[in-house]
Amino acid sequence: MQTILGIDIGTTAIKFTLFSSEDYVILDAIKYPVPMNESDTIQSTQVPQVVLQLVLKGIKALSERYGIDSLVLSSAMHSLIPVVNGQAEQMYLWSDKRASSIIAQFKENQPELAKRFYRHTGTPIHAMSPFAKLLYFKEEQPAFFASVDQWLDIKAYVMQGLTGQTVVDYSVASATGLFNTLLFEWDHEILTYVSVNQSQLPQVVDTNQAFFITPTMIERLGLPFGTQVYIGASDGTLASYASLIGTGRKISLTVGTSGAVRYLSSERKISDRQITFCYYLAKNQWVIGGATNNGGRTLEWVNELFYDQPFKIFTEIPKALLSSPIGANGLVFLPYINGERAPLWQEDVQGVFAGMTLAHQRHDFIRAICEGILFNLKVIHSDLRLHEKEGIALSGGFFAIPSLAQETAAIFGTECLQSDYTEPAFGAVALVGPSVVAVKQSELTVIAPEPIKADAYQTSFERFKEVLAKERNEFKKAK
Numbered sequence: 001m002q003t004i005l006g007i008d009i010g011t012t013a014i015k016f017t018l019f020s021s022e023d024y025v026i027l028d029a030i031k032y033p034v035p036m037n038e039s040d041t042i043q044s045t046q047v048p049q050v051v052l053q054l055v056l057k058g059i060k061a062l063s064e065r066y067g068i069d070s071l072v073l074s075s076a077m078h079s080l081i082p083v084v085n086g087q088a089e090q091m092y093l094w095s096d097k098r099a100s101s102i103i104a105q106f107k108e109n110q111p112e113l114a115k116r117f118y119r120h121t122g123t124p125i126h127a128m129s130p131f132a133k134l135l136y137f138k139e140e141q142p143a144f145f146a147s148v149d150q151w152l153d154i155k156a157y158v159m160q161g162l163t164g165q166t167v168v169d170y171s172v173a174s175a176t177g178l179f180n181t182l183l184f185e186w187d188h189e190i191l192t193y194v195s196v197n198q199s200q201l202p203q204v205v206d207t208n209q210a211f212f213i214t215p216t217m218i219e220r221l222g223l224p225f226g227t228q229v230y231i232g233a234s235d236g237t238l239a240s241y242a243s244l245i246g247t248g249r250k251i252s253l254t255v256g257t258s259g260a261v262r263y264l265s266s267e268r269k270i271s272d273r274q275i276t277f278c279y280y281l282a283k284n285q286w287v288i289g290g291a292t293n294n295g296g297r298t299l300e301w302v303n304e305l306f307y308d309q310p311f312k313i314f315t316e317i318p319k320a321l322l323s324s325p326i327g328a329n330g331l332v333f334l335p336y337i338n339g340e341r342a343p344l345w346q347e348d349v350q351g352v353f354a355g356m357t358l359a360h361q362r363h364d365f366i367r368a369i370c371e372g373i374l375f376n377l378k379v380i381h382s383d384l385r386l387h388e389k390e391g392i393a394l395s396g397g398f399f400a401i402p403s404l405a406q407e408t409a410a411i412f413g414t415e416c417l418q419s420d421y422t423e424p425a426f427g428a429v430a431l432v433g434p435s436v437v438a439v440k441q442s443e444l445t446v447i448a449p450e451p452i453k454a455d456a457y458q459t460s461f462e463r464f465k466e467v468l469a470k471e472r473n474e475f476k477k478a479k
Helices: 048-063 100-109 111-121 130-140 142-147 154-163 188-194 215-221 235-247 296-306 312-323 362-383 404-412 424-432 451-478
Strands: 003-009 013-020 026-033 070-075 081-083 150-152 167-169 203-205 210-212 228-234 251-255 259-265 277-282 285-292 332-334 352-354 392-395 416-418 445-447
Touching: 003 048, 003 154, 003 235, 003 424, 013 048, 013 424, 026 048, 048 154, 048 215, 070 154, 070 235, 070 424, 081 154, 100 111, 100 130, 111 188, 130 142, 130 188, 150 154, 154 167, 154 210, 154 215, 154 228, 167 228, 228 235, 228 277, 228 424, 235 251, 235 259, 235 277, 235 285, 235 392, 235 424, 251 362, 259 362, 285 362, 296 312, 296 362, 312 362, 332 362, 332 451, 352 451, 362 404, 362 451, 392 404, 404 416, 404 445, 404 451
Parallel strands: 003 070, 070 228, 167 203, 251 392, 392 416
Antiparallel strands: 003 013, 013 026, 081 150, 210 228, 251 259, 259 285, 277 285, 332 352, 416 445
């Protein structure tokens, strides 16, 4: 039996899923958490060598149980790894905010240039991107900036470790803010602006490109001689592709640590308002959408506030949804406790509870927070001007919480679908596999919206939008 191992290198965890190559049956899966360095609410880094060692650990663990014929990688977007004298000590994640003020000044002082850079790359101008981080290091840490030999991302770093080749795929590159997806090359104007040479960046290849793993790594990992690793794509684009194959739906909603609404398109599409991303997946396949900072990490924050036991919130949410009515007795939560990407694209916004009184109980706060996360995603969905009746594929740990998928169907007023085949690892193997097979309908969970709930949520959603509009105006006045 031929097998293919999908490796999804996420921000908080690395997931390994081994599939049969013929019919994509899941043979085994393991998951390792990735340590995070968060000394404050601004800095967010990891040690790239730790990530690489966890990748190698997972491959070896599965190779000892099964024969692995090939591998394919999925990785998180927007990471930046400076390499100095051959050493890579820190990886700056999408959630690192130290570039916030620099990028805000850039957008305010050079709006036409910002618009042009966005149109070239499809990446919104925001502190998440490597473009913003490079600008920060250039202006705020010039001595360090000048000492850097290479600027990598986690995909290029892992590929370097496995194959000896410093390469990154078009998909991950398209989310850097440095890669021209009209020309499929590093953008000369942008590189000049941030004072980076193309020689400091990885070689860029298509998402179906395969490379031989080095003999040293073959021996270390217990793999057959000649084993290849496909470079794959970014986790967000692969989650979208997996959702299409797994559920038949082009629109997907993912909520893990963060969240996103995405859809697949055969055309590259750029927003006139610069509020959506457009990332490459494969030839004539693009993923368009908006990402939020505030998904499952918001629930972790709630757990820290209300409970002493880790993960207690995940068992308490279903109880809270039963105890508090839709609308949380008038309590509205704007979930911007970690700054925000879509729909605001501002790092200095803050979370808000509106309508709070002495009458509100813990279960009202929990419901308001869950509603706020989903209402914010509904705003992003509205900005994408999608047809709600097409249905939405759900993925991510958020929807493993009982009842949240049902509430999501009611909030969005459309059918939602869940499957074991909506994760990036499946998208990766389907992207490069010999054939794409449809997942059996019996393996899908289909959640239809309840009409009475949907009407009640629409009323509550209108209240959310009113509070959001008011807070946006207050923020503009403050600036």
